[in-house]
Amino acid sequence: GESVGLHLPTLSVQEGDNSIINCAYSNSASDYFIWYKQESGKGPQFIIDIRSNMDKRQGQRVTVLLNKTVKHLSLQIAATQPGDSAVYFCGSSGSARQLTFGSGTQLTVLP
């Protein structure tokens, strides 16, 4: 089956610094990857996605990097702000077109 895991359950960064959240996936057939942000008491909110034919995609203050060789995905947040504090989930999808989510990394932005 497909599994997705995050490297660190918690991450603390200083406000203004860059954040990097890492994720590993197991299924080499996964062709789509996605990052969600979940604030306390809310549902997950889409941040950015990437398909397997790409290795980098940029959004507003966020960049997703995909390394298919080592089955690794990362989310980079530039100039981290207090509002970025949340749990971040990576997800992947393969031939079943079903998203499998990792366990989440709690990002805390320190003043």
Next chain:
Amino acid sequence: EAGVVQSPRYKIIEKKQPVAFWCNPISGHNTLYWYRQNLGQGPELLIRYENEEAVDDSQLPKDRFSAERLKGVDSTLKIQPAELGDSAVYLCASSPQGATYEQYFGPGTRLTVT
């Protein structure tokens, strides 16, 4: 544009009691998902609908869980009878046709079974 609406937001019941959750997806979204999210974990898919048809219910514990999406819009998820291990947040998500991957989540229903 209104997002995915779920109710109730919180529910506390005793074990062996029934419970139902309701979801109203984003208007025009054909695909609807129910997920369960345990504390500290990512969402786990329970069932996926394409319009009114359940196309993936392989992870739904069918002995006690049931779902329906009459008319292909609103959906309800039911548990009968509830067990202590069912305590979790139940999330509903929807996506437009052809965009299966980008899913829009509701706020969830936090279920506590005592």
